[in-house]
Amino acid sequence: MSSVKVAVRVRPFNxxxxxxxxxxxxxxxxxTTAITNPKADPNTKDAQKSFNFDxxxxxxxxxDPAFSSQIVVYKDIGEExxxxxxxxxxxxIFAYGQTGAGKSYTMMGKQEDGQEGIIPQICKDLFNKIRNNSSPDIKYSxxxxxxxxxxxxxxxxxxPKNKGNLRVREHxxxxxxxxxxxxxxVMSYQDIHDLIDEGNKARTVAATNMNETSSRLDETTQLCTEKVSKISLVDLAGSERADSTGAKGTRLKEGANINKSLTTLGKVISALAEIASKSKKSKKADFIPYRDSVLTWLLRENLxxxxKTAMIAAISPADINYDETLSTLRYADRAKQIVCKAIVNEDANAKLIRELKEEIQKLRELLKQEGIEVHEGPDGKVIYEKKEPPSKYLLEKQWLLAPITYISA
Known part of the structure; x- marks a missing residue:
C-alpha cells in the first residue's frame, strides 16, 4: 500500500x-507551501496557512535560484x-486547479526545448527505456x-467518426x-505526438491513457509471462466556482457539469481521506460516491x-485568487491521505507456478540440511535418497590423526 503523492506548483503572474x-x-x-490571506490582519492566526506536501x-x-523547471517536475514525478x-x-498523474493556474502547461507544456510537460516527456522516456532494453527475452507493445x-x-x-456518447462499463x-x-x-514517440496533435483538434479537456505490455520468458516456469500496466495522464477542467466566472446560458450549464465532476471528486477524496484516518473495523460501512460522476467512476482505481497515483495541484500566486487557491490547497491536503493498493499486473497462472516452484525449492533445501537428497528419476518420479552423516567416532578419529600427520611431515 502507498499514499497518493501530492505536489503543488505555483506559476508566474499572468x-x-x-x-x-x-x-x-x-x-x-x-x-511546505504557505498562503497569506490578503484581507486578514497580519497579527492574527488566520493571516497565513501552511501545508506540507511531497x-x-x-x-x-x-x-530565482529555487525555480522549478519542467524538467525538475518530470524528474521527481514522471520518472518514478x-x-x-x-x-x-x-x-x-493528474493535474488539478482553477482555470489558468498552469495545469495544461505542467501536463502538456509547449513544443519548445525545455518547455515540454509531463505527457511528452514520459512518452519520450518510455520509448527510450524500451530501446535500451538489453534482454532478448523481453518484448514490449x-x-x-x-x-x-x-x-x-x-x-x-x-x-472522429465516433461522435456519440461512449458508455462506461465495469470489468x-x-x-x-x-x-x-x-x-x-504505436511504435515511437513520434506516433504518439502525431495522435495527440490529431486529438487536440477536437478536444476541450483531455485525458491520455497508455497501455504498456511487456512479455518475457520466465526462467523458473519456462512460460511466456505478461505484465500489463496502464499509464493514465489526466488534465482536469478548471475548478473555479460559477460566480467567479460570470458564465451564463450554455456556458453555465457546461460549468455545472464540470463542477458536478469536480464536486464529486472532492467528495470522493474527502471520503477516502476519512477512511484512511479511521480504524479498520469502521471502514466497511463507508460509502464512496464514485458513480456520481463519469470522471470519478473512471478514476476509481486511481483513487x-x-x-500508483500522483496529484499535481496548480495554483496562482495572485491575491485576487486567494479563495480559489486556498480551496485547491485544501483539496491537495486531503488527497495526500488517500492510500492506494497497487499490485503488479502479471499473468496469474505463471505467477502461481513460479511461487509453487520457489516453495518446492525451499523445501528441498530444508530436506538437504537433514541429509535427504531429492531429485527426479528418468521417468519423472521424485526419488528421496537419505545420506547418513559421518559417525561421531569417525570424526573424532580424523581429528586425532591430523596432528600426527603434521608432526611426521
Whole structure:
C-alpha cells in the first residue's frame, strides 16, 4: 500500500494579474507551501496557512535560484511513475486547479526545448527505456487512447467518426473502462505526438491513457509471462466556482457539469481521506460516491484502488485568487491521505507456478540440511535418497590423526 503523492506548483503572474498589480500571496520553503490571506490582519492566526506536501514547486520567477523547471517536475514525478509502470503497476498523474493556474502547461507544456510537460516527456522516456532494453527475452507493445469527458459524456478524440456518447462499463477484475474506446498501437514517440496533435483538434479537456505490455520468458516456469500496466495522464477542467466566472446560458450549464465532476471528486477524496484516518473495523460501512460522476467512476482505481497515483495541484500566486487557491490547497491536503493498493499486473497462472516452484525449492533445501537428497528419476518420479552423516567416532578419529600427520611431515 502507498499514499497518493501530492505536489503543488505555483506559476508566474499572468498579464491580467500584472495589469492589476497583484501581490504574491504564496511562499514556499522545502516541501511546505504557505498562503497569506490578503484581507486578514497580519497579527492574527488566520493571516497565513501552511501545508506540507511531497513536493512544493516554486515556478514563479525563472531568475530565482529555487525555480522549478519542467524538467525538475518530470524528474521527481514522471520518472518514478514511469519506472512503476515498467515494474507492472498501473500509474496515474493528474493535474488539478482553477482555470489558468498552469495545469495544461505542467501536463502538456509547449513544443519548445525545455518547455515540454509531463505527457511528452514520459512518452519520450518510455520509448527510450524500451530501446535500451538489453534482454532478448523481453518484448514490449504500447497502445494509446485519447479521450475527454465533457458534460458527463465521454468522447473518443482518436476516432472522429465516433461522435456519440461512449458508455462506461465495469470489468469484474480490471474495473471501470470505456466501451469501444480506440486503442491504437504505436511504435515511437513520434506516433504518439502525431495522435495527440490529431486529438487536440477536437478536444476541450483531455485525458491520455497508455497501455504498456511487456512479455518475457520466465526462467523458473519456462512460460511466456505478461505484465500489463496502464499509464493514465489526466488534465482536469478548471475548478473555479460559477460566480467567479460570470458564465451564463450554455456556458453555465457546461460549468455545472464540470463542477458536478469536480464536486464529486472532492467528495470522493474527502471520503477516502476519512477512511484512511479511521480504524479498520469502521471502514466497511463507508460509502464512496464514485458513480456520481463519469470522471470519478473512471478514476476509481486511481483513487484508493490498484494504482500508483500522483496529484499535481496548480495554483496562482495572485491575491485576487486567494479563495480559489486556498480551496485547491485544501483539496491537495486531503488527497495526500488517500492510500492506494497497487499490485503488479502479471499473468496469474505463471505467477502461481513460479511461487509453487520457489516453495518446492525451499523445501528441498530444508530436506538437504537433514541429509535427504531429492531429485527426479528418468521417468519423472521424485526419488528421496537419505545420506547418513559421518559417525561421531569417525570424526573424532580424523581429528586425532591430523596432528600426527603434521608432526611426521
Amino acid at each position: 498579464n491580467r494579474e500584472r495589469s492589476r498589480e497583484c501581490k504574491c500571496i504564496i511562499q514556499m520553503s522545502g516541501n 513536493y512544493s514547486y516554486w515556478s514563479h520567477e525563472e531568475a 511513475m514511469l519506472q512503476h509502470s515498467f515494474d507492472g503497476y498501473n500509474v496515474c 504500447v497502445e494509446v487512447s485519447y479521450m475527454e469527458i465533457y458534460c458527463e459524456r465521454v468522447r473518443d478524440l482518436l476516432n 469484474p477484475l480490471l474495473g471501470p473502462y470505456v466501451e469501444d474506446l480506440s486503442k491504437l498501437a 484508493g484502488g490498484n494504482s
